[in-house]
Amino acid sequence: MSTLAISGLNVVFSTEDGPLHALKDVTFDVPERRIVGIVGESGCGKSTLINAILGLLADNGTISGGEVLFEGRDDLTQFTPRQMRDLRGPRISTVFQDPMGALNPVLSVGRQMINIQYRSDQSKEQKAARAIEMLKLVRIPDADSALERYPHQFSGGMKQRIAIAMALMMEPALLIADEPTTALDATLEVTTIELLKDLQEKIGCSVMFISHHLGVIAELCDDVVVMYAGEVVERGPVREVFQHPSHPYTRRLLECDPARQTERTRILPTIPGEIPDLRARPRGCVFAARCLDRHEGCDTPQPDIVVAPGHAARCNLAGQTAREGAGA
């Protein structure tokens, strides 16, 4: 059973200039106890996706089709705001890029960690003990006295770990982490990733990890979902996708990563062109305008071609070019 099974999800925003199709036919699973990475450029719909799952779309946004099946039974798109509110926190929790957004600067860390256990009927002492236990788990030194301190008294990396502790305190089934390491330096980034992996195993939750850092995805995730202009263009196990990228966009994205250039170079590879206007989506492949392999077959809607078990790409050439592109 999958913790989260999204199928055919469509999200439309109504704007002054007409409807904007932000997510189109998004389908993927977050299996139980797995970490699924979501990559894509800004504007590809990562945030819209999170908001759609959490029931937090802006007023002008609507889910126009598809379902979001949580723990195999509940379709979250049918939930009332009230039901969603009960789900967010104890069952699905989130960590964002900026830990200060999650922490209240004028309340001590302990107070906040006790407050968020309001649903539990334990005594205050038990809740405090639970908070200390969580802080120890995220390796905050002096966890007992840390409860008395305020967020500004911790470093950026520690604040992010406190935010992670708070998100996992209620042992949710799904953790959504939105670029949680972007603001950290390389050493802290690695520590945070290792911690996240460790905690995920301990608590046994699933994680949806949003990042545009391909290195972090490669290191942390079991599966990866590549998004472009509101569509899932490729998904599969991390090793499969990174070693045999089957969608031209994935290949170009990997080529662009400066980390892949081992030789020093002054000119870095790029993907010329822009994301299409989401108010007037192309009828065929959404990447066609920037694709080097474009041909007539790209002007019609693209099939999701399965190139290996669990690995699919939305490109009519997927089966044919996949294995050649590999070692390149």
Next chain:
Amino acid sequence: MSEDPILKVEKVEVSFPVGRGLNRSAILGVAGVSFEVRRGETFALVGESGSGKTTLARAVNGLQKISTGAITFEGGRIDGLRKSAMKPIRRRMSMMFQDPVGSLSPRMTVGDLVTEPYRIHGADGRNLREEAARLLTLVGLPADFATRYPHQLSGGQARRVGVARAIALDPALVIADEPTAGLDVSVQGEVLNLLNDLRERLGLAMVIITHNLHVVHHVADRTAVMYLGRFVETGETGTMFAAPRHPYTAALLSANPEPDPDRIHDRITLPAEVPSLLSRPSGCEFHTRCPWVQETCRTVAPPPGDVACHFPLAPGAKPPAKEATA
């Protein structure tokens, strides 16, 4: 190196007051930093958030008062200058701020934004509309973008507008604070290529502040690594990346996640606790996290120089055995 450096920073300190009344004290955001930037070169400042990179850049640009030290730009002292005296300097030394969209006024058109420097510093009879078109072309945007507003731009386009503003007055030095933060890899490449192209065409010197080591590797001639407001290592980028000599540099480089799931990481693991600026460690300030720490390091400050370390690493050095596999 016969030529004078365009920018010379000597023993600069920036302190911030903290606390009140009896608890009053000061922390050093930048704690005695010296470096030079030569004409036409790209100099990178690397370090984690809070290490003082941005404070240092603001100090160089005169946006932040320094408490001691000297800053010389194009042969003249610029630290402590009054606002009016600083104004002509800013024509020669421009700054690109973090957050490209946030640094553009949402109520001004792109054309007004890129020509705003002329309106502040005197247009010298320039035709602003022509200038806008020239600058936009220079940064690779269509000239008709002049009528758009910032919210109509993508992150990469907004960054290009930021670049156009920075080069409008033909500066000799551009300071770019996190020019690629928040950009996707493909767009990141575009912005870096653009900066590099302009550096070559216009003969600019550049200071790039970033925590992305992959970026530094490709664009910077020389790199300085900052830790707790000090430089721990300065050197030619290629050499430093091939054989880091300070343990912190070595740890940073070994931690860098790479997009290859099968890569075996031979990592130097550091304790995650960054010391507070309020209570700086004694001796070498990195000793609390250094895997190679020796007795001397706890009490004696390392000698000044390009590598602030008592025991600089030999190429390919591995941390001492007990920690090696941690």
